[in-house]
Amino acid sequence: MSVHDVWIIDDDSSIRWVLARALSSDGFNVQDFENAEAALLALEEACPAVLMTDIRMPGISGLELAEQVKERYPNLPIIVMTAHTDLDSALASYQSGAFEYLPKPFDLDEAVRLVQRAVEPIEEASDNEFDGAPEMDIIGEAPAMQEVFRAIGRLAKSNINVMVCGQSGTGKELVANALHQHSPRASKPFVAINIAAIPAELLESELFGHEKGAFTGAQAQRKGRFEQADGGTLFLDEIGEMSADLQTRLLRVLSDKRFYRVGGRDLVSVNVRVLAATNRDLEQQVAKGLFREDLYHRLNVIRIDLPSLRERVEDIPLLAKRFLRLSAQELDVEMKTLSEDALVKMMAYDWPGNVRQLENICRWITVMAPAQSVSIEDLPKEILDTQASSTTLSWEDVLAKTVQHQLRVGKKEVLTDLLKSFESTLLSVALEHTSGHRQNAAKLLGWGRNTLTRKLKDLDL
Numbered sequence: 372m373s374v375h376d377v378w379i380i381d382d383d384s385s386i387r388w389v390l391a392r393a394l395s396s397d398g399f400n401v402q403d404f405e406n407a408e409a410a411l412l413a414l415e416e417a418c419p420a421v422l423m424t425d426i427r428m429p430g431i432s433g434l435e436l437a438e439q440v441k442e443r444y445p446n447l448p449i450i451v452m453t454a455h456t457d458l459d460s461a462l463a464s465y466q467s468g469a470f471e472y473l474p475k476p477f478d479l480d481e482a483v484r485l486v487q488r489a490v491e492p493i494e495e496a497s498d499n500e501f502d503g504a505p506e507m508d509i510i511g512e513a514p515a516m517q518e519v520f521r522a523i524g525r526l527a528k529s530n531i532n533v534m535v536c537g538q539s540g541t542g543k544e545l546v547a548n549a550l551h552q553h554s555p556r557a558s559k560p561f562v563a564i565n566i567a568a569i570p571a572e573l574l575e576s577e578l579f580g581h582e583k584g585a586f587t588g589a590q591a592q593r594k595g596r597f598e599q600a601d602g603g604t605l606f607l608d609e610i611g612e613m614s615a616d617l618q619t620r621l622l623r624v625l626s627d628k629r630f631y632r633v634g635g636r637d638l639v640s641v642n643v644r645v646l647a648a649t650n651r652d653l654e655q656q657v658a659k660g661l662f663r664e665d666l667y668h669r670l671n672v673i674r675i676d677l678p679s680l681r682e683r684v685e686d687i688p689l690l691a692k693r694f695l696r697l698s699a700q701e702l703d704v705e706m707k708t709l710s711e712d713a714l715v716k717m718m719a720y721d722w723p724g725n726v727r728q729l730e731n732i733c734r735w736i737t738v739m740a741p742a743q744s745v746s747i748e749d750l751p752k753e754i755l756d757t758q759a760s761s762t763t764l765s766w767e768d769v770l771a772k773t774v775q776h777q778l779r780v781g782k783k784e785v786l787t788d789l790l791k792s793f794e795s796t797l798l799s800v801a802l803e804h805t806s807g808h809r810q811n812a813a814k815l816l817g818w819g820r821n822t823l824t825r826k827l828k829d830l831d832l
Contacts (some may be wrong), residue, residue, distance in 0.1 A: 375420035375490045379403040380410045380436065381452065382428045386475075390423065393479045394486060407431035411439065418444055421489045423473075423482075426453040448489035452477070474517050476775075509545050510693060513683030515676075519546060522675050527553045532625075534670050535648040537677030540727030543648040544608060546675060551604040556644055559603030564596050567609040574617060576633050579624075585634025595632065597624065601641045610670065611651035611662060622666045645670065680722040680729060684768075685775060687718050690726060694733035707740055711773070711792050712747045718769045720754050795830050798823070 377399045379387050387403040394401050402419070404410040408430055410422070422440060424433040431439075437449045454475040471485050511517070523546070526533065533550060535543045544563055551561040569577050576585075580595030596605055607613075613621065624630045625645060629638045647670045656662035680687070691709055699706035709717070722728055732751060740749040747755070774785060801812040813823040 374398060374400050376400045376402065376417075377421045377423065377486055378410060378413075378419040380405075380407055380422070380424040380428070380433070382406060382425065386425070386452075389479065390482060393483055397483050397487070399486065407433065407436040410436065414440065414443065418447060421448050421450065421486050423450045423452060423486070426451060450482075450485055450489060471521075474512065509542065509549060510689050511683060511686045512689065513678065513686050515678035516683055516686065519675060519677060522673070523549050523553060526550060526673065528555065529673075530555060530644050531672045532645050532647070532670055533673045533675060534653075535646065535675050535677065536653075537648075537650065538679050538725055539650050540725030541677040541679060542726050543650075543677060544606065546677065547604075547606040547608075547646045547648060550646060551606075551644075554604070554644070556603045560600050561604050561606065562596050562600035563606040563608060565608045567612040571614050571617075574613070575620070578617070578621070579630050579632055580635075580639075581633035582635045585632070589634070592632075597630065597641050597643055598639060600643045602643075604644045604646060607645060607647045609649060610647040611649040611653055611656055615661075615663070618663045618666050622663060622669065625666075625669050647671075680725045684718050687729065688714055690729055691717065691733055694730045695737060698734045698737035702737060704737065705743060707736055707743055707745050709736075709745050710747070711788065712796065713745050713750055715769055715773055715792075716747050716750060717754060718773065791830060794826060798826060798830065 377394050379390050379394075379401060380403070381387050381390075382405050384405065387405070391401040391403055402413070404413065406428055407424070410424075411431070422437075424436050426433040433451055433453075437451060440447060440449060448471075451472040452475055453472060471489065473482055473485060509516075509520075511519070533547075535546050537543055547563070548561060551557060564577060566574065576589075576593070576595065578595050578597060580593050580598055581589050583589060583592050620630070624641075628642065629640045631637070632639060653662055653667055653671070657664045657667050688709075691714070695707050695709070717729075717732075724731070732754070735751050736745055736749070739751070742749065770789075774789070797816060798812070801815050802809070805811040805815065809823055809827075810820050813820045816823070818826070
């Protein structure tokens, strides 16, 4: 196997060194640059097999570099590294012509695997170029969310049907909207309908429309959701709730792209991309005969699985900050902030309602919390009273996620701050347990009474 050249462009020398060492150990010939200008100059004389670049650097940014490189070397795989792990960063990376993007902080094994995949002959690298990317309200640092962002980026030029799966409140409609906005149909309508929210006897008319006089109350012709979405995208939420009769009719429409309105005699032709979503296990529904297998396969061409909030607990600080800011703007008040203790408590909660529940909690906090800095005592009763279930992370895992978040946002003296929070919590709980008896609390904690008294003073408790 031939030795492949890999170029690394990053203004952080430590990242260049770590990546170079890992890739060299795997047999790659590595050259690194501290800025894009130096890399562009070197490209005048040679071209690597793979180019890895940071996004934010002094001078020419990584995305600008990727665009310039793609003009000269359209088949060169480019891996974009970014600490800004939201959907916009992912889409901007693909828009610039990136083969893949790598969120920081990254796993070295994952970085090496990406480079290995990039040097394999592939034809899909150029498929990731697409036009303008409007801002989408989806963020996430968790690996599972990064996979969702990658899927949206890869599907950017596609018209195929997609099934979005996930629990209620995980943001399935947001993902469907993003798939539409970054597709060739973006200028056409995006029409959403919740199958479970419409009575079964009215659903056929909602989907396919009706003619005047088709039934009692049909006083005029009405176009259904399929006609409203013509040329664009129709999002069928909670598709697992559809009746067997309508499943049969939907299958025929997806196959023929034609249908009759209720009470109609003229065929209506439409060109619609269908995105479906469900919180049910449709494979199990198929096995039980409750959902047509042929319809399932027609809708489930590509599947995107959305993680529950407890599976992406490291995203809670990001999401909470976003929702608190939006709530403050909506109510025209000053934005509330969460203390570290409150964040840790929220990250230990089970979140049965997922992201939608977190958004509602942030609205409650904006209205009900008495102070600008929200402490544990200011959190709603449902979070304070509910014990963490076996599916939630251990306190050690929550601590690790908290440290990761603080390091990502550039916090200094992390140990000092967390030790204060840790000791403050220990003292408060121990004193509550002993009804305020300091000597007993000190014994339970393994401290002398003088130590406990000093800690109380230092921590201003």
